[in-house]
Amino acid sequence: MEETVISIRNLHKSFGNNVVLKGFNLDLKRGENLAVLGKSGSGKSVLIKCIIGLLAPDGGTINVLGQSIPDLSQDELDRTRVRIGFLFQSNALYDSMTVKENLEFPMRRHWLSADEKKAEEKIAEALENVGLLHTLNMMPVELSGGMRKRIALARTLILKPDIILYDEPTTGLDPITAREISTLMNNIQKKYNTSSIIISHDMNCIKITADRIIILMNGRAYAEGTYDELVASADPEVKQFFD
Amino acid sequence: MQLPQHTRNFILEAGELSRFTGRFFRESVKPRYEVNEFINQCFIVGYKSLPLVGLTGFIMGLVLTMQLRPSLIDYGVESELPAMVGISIVREIGPVITALIFAGKIGSSIGAELGSMKVTEQIDAMEVSGTNPFKYLVVTRVMATTLMLPILVLLGDAISLYGAYLGVNIKATTSFHLYYTQVFDNLSFGDVIPAFVKSFFFGFAIGVVGCFKGYNSSKGTEGVGRSANSAVVVASLMVFILDLIAVQVTDLFGLN
Amino acid sequence: MADKRINNLKLGIFTIAGILFLVITLYMIGRDQNLFGSNIIIKAHFRNAQGVVPGNNVRYSGIQVGTVSSVNLINDTLIEINMLIDEKSSSKILTNALAAIGTEGLIGNRIINLLPGEGTGTPIREGDLLKAKKTTDTDAILETLSITNQNASVLSAELVQTVNRINRSTALWKILNDDTLATDLRASLLNIRQASEKTNHLVSELNGLVADVKNGEGTAGRLLYDTTLAVQLSAALTKLDEAANNASSLTGKLDGLLSGIQQDLETGKGPANAILKDSSMVNKLQNSLTNIEKSTFAFNENMEALKHNFLFRGYFRKQQKKQVKDSVNSLKTP
Numbered sequence: 104m105e106e107t108v109i110s111i112r113n114l115h116k117s118f119g120n121n122v123v124l125k126g127f128n129l130d131l132k133r134g135e136n137l138a139v140l141g142k143s144g145s146g147k148s149v150l151i152k153c154i155i156g157l158l159a160p161d162g163g164t165i166n167v168l169g170q171s172i173p174d175l176s177q178d179e180l181d182r183t184r185v186r187i188g189f190l191f192q193s194n195a196l197y198d199s200m201t202v203k204e205n206l207e208f209p210m211r212r213h214w215l216s217a218d219e220k221k222a223e224e225k226i227a228e229a230l231e232n233v234g235l236l237h238t239l240n241m242m243p244v245e246l247s248g249g250m251r252k253r254i255a256l257a258r259t260l261i262l263k264p265d266i267i268l269y270d271e272p273t274t275g276l277d278p279i280t281a282r283e284i285s286t287l288m289n290n291i292q293k294k295y296n297t298s299s300i301i302i303s304h305d306m307n308c309i310k311i312t313a314d315r316i317i318i319l320m321n322g323r324a325y326a327e328g329t330y331d332e333l334v335a336s337a338d339p340e341v342k343q344f345f346d
Numbered sequence: 347m348q349l350p351q352h353t354r355n356f357i358l359e360a361g362e363l364s365r366f367t368g369r370f371f372r373e374s375v376k377p378r379y380e381v382n383e384f385i386n387q388c389f390i391v392g393y394k395s396l397p398l399v400g401l402t403g404f405i406m407g408l409v410l411t412m413q414l415r416p417s418l419i420d421y422g423v424e425s426e427l428p429a430m431v432g433i434s435i436v437r438e439i440g441p442v443i444t445a446l447i448f449a450g451k452i453g454s455s456i457g458a459e460l461g462s463m464k465v466t467e468q469i470d471a472m473e474v475s476g477t478n479p480f481k482y483l484v485v486t487r488v489m490a491t492t493l494m495l496p497i498l499v500l501l502g503d504a505i506s507l508y509g510a511y512l513g514v515n516i517k518a519t520t521s522f523h524l525y526y527t528q529v530f531d532n533l534s535f536g537d538v539i540p541a542f543v544k545s546f547f548f549g550f551a552i553g554v555v556g557c558f559k560g561y562n563s564s565k566g567t568e569g570v571g572r573s574a575n576s577a578v579v580v581a582s583l584m585v586f587i588l589d590l591i592a593v594q595v596t597d598l599f600g601l602n
Numbered sequence: 603m604a605d606k607r608i609n610n611l612k613l614g615i616f617t618i619a620g621i622l623f624l625v626i627t628l629y630m631i632g633r634d635q636n637l638f639g640s641n642i643i644i645k646a647h648f649r650n651a652q653g654v655v656p657g658n659n660v661r662y663s664g665i666q667v668g669t670v671s672s673v674n675l676i677n678d679t680l681i682e683i684n685m686l687i688d689e690k691s692s693s694k695i696l697t698n699a700l701a702a703i704g705t706e707g708l709i710g711n712r713i714i715n716l717l718p719g720e721g722t723g724t725p726i727r728e729g730d731l732l733k734a735k736k737t738t739d740t741d742a743i744l745e746t747l748s749i750t751n752q753n754a755s756v757l758s759a760e761l762v763q764t765v766n767r768i769n770r771s772t773a774l775w776k777i778l779n780d781d782t783l784a785t786d787l788r789a790s791l792l793n794i795r796q797a798s799e800k801t802n803h804l805v806s807e808l809n810g811l812v813a814d815v816k817n818g819e820g821t822a823g824r825l826l827y828d829t830t831l832a833v834q835l836s837a838a839l840t841k842l843d844e845a846a847n848n849a850s851s852l853t854g855k856l857d858g859l860l861s862g863i864q865q866d867l868e869t870g871k872g873p874a875n876a877i878l879k880d881s882s883m884v885n886k887l888q889n890s891l892t893n894i895e896k897s898t899f900a901f902n903e904n905m906e907a908l909k910h911n912f913l914f915r916g917y918f919r920k921q922q923k924k925q926v927k928d929s930v931n932s933l934k935t936p
């Protein structure tokens with residue numbers, strides 16, 4: 104049976120006169136990896152920031168894990184967010200903290216009374232997953248772009264979320280590292296059986312990770328389908344993404 | 347009514363700053379309290395600023411004494427040098443110089459730090475991690491600057507008075523005992539308390555302005571630089587404005 | 603987290619140091635204002651507070667013992683000044699101490715000076731009222747000074763006027779410029795000096811006279827009481843005066859005559875020559891001489907009368923010889 108973890112209906116969002124989303128619909132099933140494809144400035148990032156509650160939508164409903172995100176109180180929102188991982192485009196590692204402290208941060212925040220030993224085990228496990236155990240006491244500035252992305256991924260995974268939202272995970276990386284990250288994402292999803300929304304315009308990444316693709320255009324879901332279906336599409340608007 | 351662009355921006359920013367300050371008060375009273383981060387910020391903002399503040403204070407005390415001496419000799423009141431220096435340091439030089447140095451060091455670093463956190467989505471990441479970034483970043487920093495600046499001012503005063511003591515002794519010989527007797531005999535609560543109280547306001551203004559500029563930094567590295575820069579400028583200006591208000595308020599209460 | 607522990611430790615030291623400095627500063631100021639430690643309140647009444655305000659220092663014989671706590675108006679002429687006195691010093695201050703308002707330095711803050719009073723007293727206690735000593739207020743000094751100043755200004759204005767007048771006066775400058783005046787003045791001075799020398803001489807003679815009077819019979823009283831003698835003396839003196847005048851004019855005439863004679867004798871003409879050849883002239887001359895002799899005799903008579911008076915006896919005895927000798931000489935000389 105397929106459970107819907109994210110359900111978005113008729114989402115509207117605009118910044119001043121710039122209308123970004125106008126009546127966007129989306130459904131994410133458990134265990135499904137959905138890629139949202141779109142041009143720069145098409146509102147992809149806005150979409151996932153609305154899902155996690157960083158941005159309040161102007162209209163429409165966002166239902167995540169049975170909760171209506173815009174209607175939640177701060178406490179309820181925090182509790183829901185524990186179950187959602189978010190990988191930022193710029194990694195958003197805390198510059199003033201070591202890798203270990205970066206990984207600790209979400210844990211400390213969400214489970215204040217977590218005991219030290221268990222926390223260290225979790226950190227070790229998360230770093231193991233991304234293959235960077237040796238960076239434990241390094242500062243983020245000492246790491247390369249790819250390593251930082253992996254640390255960010257490890258931090259996202261540390262709370263074992265049900266849903267992971269990836270904001271352009273391979274942007275700014277060289278193609279080889281991008282493929283490594285994509286593979287890593289795929290492995291993790293299989294390992295933890297998470298659902299995910301991947302915002303990207305990197306077709307290689309999408310090809311590796313996505314089960315289904317939605318093309319976001321003019322504030323709506325313009326086309327939908329698997330990678331192969333969309334590659335085969337005759338629509339010129341769709342085709343331009345795959346050239 | 348159409349106001350000129352920069353006037354409108356100025357009023358808009360003043361309004362946003364007021365709203366930001368209001369939000370600070372709302373958020374600061376609500377749990378949860380970020381005690382660890384607050385102590386950490388106190389360490390960074392207070393303890394780590396001490397060498398700079400101490401050096402500036404020392405030099406100011408020494409220079410002030412040497413500058414005042416010729417004038418006092420002209421009036422034949424060279425013996426009043428410790429009293430004169432003591433009062434000027436405690437009442438004005440200490441708080442204002444320390445606050446300006448503090449604005450330069452801490453205002454800019456807060457502006458740049460929060461600015462870069464904003465730009466690299468660290469603030470969003472905090473929010474997603476179940477942390478109220480306003481509480482975690484802004485409230486702790488503003489509280490730290492508000493509470494640490496008065497202590498820095500006090501220590502700066504002490505170092506400055508020691509510098510002044512050396513300054514007095516360059517051309518004359520005064521025992522340390524006589525020096526501090528003269529300094530403290532001429533000080534009253536009306537000199538110390540207003541100076542101490544106003545340094546809380548200086549610290550608060552520097553913290554709020556630094557956080558506001560950083561928190562509302564525009565995208566890109568240029569935005570970070572601009573917020574650091576304007577944090578220093580606005581914070582320094584605020585220090586002088588508050589000083590002006592403080593002197594009028596103390597005057598109103600008859601403490602001058 | 604050892605690192606964090608050390609940081610917290612540093613922060614703690616930093617904070618404590620700052621607060622400690624604040625506390626020390628406040629304590630040191632407070633100690634001056636006697637906020638800490640125990641105090642007693644004493645009072646003094648003044649007619650004029652002279653600007654004393656709460657917080658001014660109170661000194662006992664120059665030592666800081668407390669501060670003014672309040673200044674109250676009791677009625678239209680009386681002001682009460684309350685003083686906080688350090689309890690340690692209070693046992694040394696007696697109830698007969700005097701309170702006076704003074705100034706620190708010439709233009710410094712007001713202070714209350716407590717001065718030890720005369721007599722005996724007991725140590726002051728809470729609420730005691732000290733006697734106030736009226737002191738010269740700087741204002742009063744300044745007031746006096748201002749009157750002095752006014753006077754000085756009037757004086758100087760008049761002085762200016764005088765000087766102006768002198769400057770404008772031509773006569774004065776003429777006098778000052780005149781050489782002859784100086785010469786005359788010098789001559790006058792010489793004359794005066796001579797006169798005074800003569801006076802001196804006269805005085806010494808008079809002294810001698812008085813001494814003789816004393817030495818004589820020794821009773822000046824009798825001279826003063828004896829009116830007949832006084833009349834005699836007066837008459838004698840008048841005659842003496844006349845005689846002296848006659849003698850002097852005669853001497854002058856004789857002088858002229860003799861010089862004329864001498865001339866005549868030299869030139870071989872004139873009256874002297876005639877006289878020597880003319881017998882009538884000789885007769886006349888003889889007459890004149892007889893007259894002189896007569897007047898001299900009269901003078902002698904007077905003198906004799908005086909001499910017989912016992913008072914002047916001693917003097918005249920001495921003087922007689924000289925007088926006779928002189929007259930003989932004066933007669934001989936021509």
